[in-house]
Amino acid sequence: MREGSLDAPTRHPLDWNNPDFYDLEKLDAEMRRVLDICHGCRRCFNLCDSFPRLFDLVDASPTGELDEVDSKDFKPIVDACTLCDLCYMTKCPYVPPHEFNLDFPHLMLRYRAAERHHGHKDAIGDQLSQTDRNGKLAGLVAPIANWASERGNALTRPVMEAVMDVHRDAELPKFNSKTLVARAKSEPSAVNRAAPAFGKRKAAIYATCFGNYNNPDIGIAAQKILAHNGVELRVEYPGCCGMPRLEQGDIADVAKKARVVAEAFSPLIDQGYDIVALVPSCALMLKFEWPLILPNDPLVKKLAQATFDISEYIVDIAKKDGLAPGLKPLEGGVTLHLACHARAQNMGAKATEMMKLIPDMKQGESLAVIERCAGHGGSWGVRKEFFEVGMKVGKPVMRAAVKENKAHIASECPLAGLHIRQGMEREGKDKDGFVLPPKAEHPVELFAKAYGLL
Incomplete structure (x- = not known):
């Protein structure tokens, strides 16, 4: 058996429509297969808390092997995974096409999806992950919502901790009473006179739920940079990318969101627009996760091929077209x-x-x-x-x-x-x-x- 692989990693579509995906015995067998390989490798010990939890469990067992670890003790390992994908993308030598065929993040996702399928849902996590609903409601009372969520608010934060399971010391994002989409319509970008004329590129900025409801300044900055560089622009928000729901194992809801957003962007792509996401998690969903969830959806494939991360897009302009003049040093580093x-x-x-x-x-x-x-x-x-x-x-x-x-x-x-x-x-x-x-x-x-x- 090979130790690692020199082949470019690939990723299999999620088989989430297959009943076996949610079969607890089959899931446990796959958990044991994968975790045993991880225990024997241990390259990911410093990536997140999932792997130290696994290794501590194994080391504390009578045999020092996974066979003496109870399956019920796997849940804390799953709960500690943030689906960051770094183990898959940067550390693991056993990802496909290696014959071990490891995909640790998607196995953790399968575990959560199986929990939901069998009625074990994280009720609070479900509420926190309803970003569109939460953003719209909080935006209506943004000053009050921001006051209540302020770190150090001794009146509200202990209540939030008790009721919503949100740690009283955690810094929370603010909400905005005016969304990015609304601001983009009312505050058109000031295009520098030295900027090239429109016509080279067209881009639809995907506002993302964070950019739309929490920090529109990110989108306004992107809008002004791209307009200054002669990009014909529009700002769109058909809905959330579904990453918060993916973290909850609700793959069906993610698929629903993917279809809605892909359908909304399809006519723009046909008109020559690039799709530019403001937040890396959202770009990752559009480019990689959605095509693995809906591998046969042509609109999802088309969107994946047309999507850029905002930093990636600006660098692409610099390399292929050259940047408009006007950049000056930033003080202080x-x-x-x-x-x-x-x-x-x-x-x-x-x-x-x-x-x-x-x-x-x-x-x-x-x-x-x-x-x-x-x-x-x-x-x-x-x-x-x-x-x-x-x-x-x-x-x-x-x-x-x-x-x-x-x-x-x-x-x-x-x-x-x-x-x-x-x-x-x-x-x-x-x-x-x-x-x-x-x-x-x-x-x-x-x-x-x-x-x-x-």
Whole structure:
């Protein structure tokens, strides 16, 4: 049997319509097969908390092997998985086409889907993952919602912890009373006169639920950058990509969302529009996860081929068309975190490439790049049980960011950015000379600032 593989990794479609997918005996057999291989390898010990939990279980068993581990003890391993995909994309030597055929994240997803199928649902997780509903409702009372969710609010946060299982110390994203789609219509981008005329490219910015309801500034920054570079634009939000529902194992709902969004974008793709996602998790869903869930849907395939991550798209413009003039240096330097779901897109470090297009932005000097999981994992990282686990997983990122002590902290993942900055606040409170950046930003916000567009 080969030790690892030199072949390019591939991924099999999710067989979620097959009754065997939810058969508990077959699932347990596959869990034991895969976890035994993971135990024998242990390359992923430092990626997330799933693998230390597995290895501790095995090491504590009478034989030191998986055969003495009770199947009921597998659940904490599954619960600790954030579906970041890094084990599959960066560490595991046994992914297909290797004969071991390991796909750890999709096995964890299958376990959660089987739990749902058999009536064991995470009721609170289900509510937290209803991003469109939550965004619309919170947006109606945004000042009140933001006051109530403020870290340190002794009146509301203990209640949220008791009722919603949201850790009282977790930094939570704010809501906006005006969505990105609404702002894009009422605040057209100021196109610099030096920018090329429209006609080279057309792009539909996929607002994403976070960009639409929580931080429209990311989308406005992207809109202004692309308009400045002569891209004909529109901002669209047909609905959530379904990543929060995927984390809950609700594959059927993800498939429903995929069909709706793919159908909405199909006419635009036919008109020559590129689809540009603001958040890496959403780009990953459109490019990779949806085609594995609906492998025979032609509209999903078409959308996957037309989708870009925002950093990827700006770098593509720079390489193929050349950027419009006007970029100026950013004062104080940048610490840049590369999001797991950006790395899992197998496109290279596009955020790093983008930031290095800014004058005087040199990696290792004014630009510090951190390529490690921040430990947030969507709604997982704010839950009472997992918040401190996420802070522990992300501690190397936070310590490195404090050590760099740059004026700006940026992450492609907005939730990871909030999490990292909170960890920096903890890690840097007793460090002489450390100055906490005023907020965590998306790299496109910094790129727009370098253009003088914000």
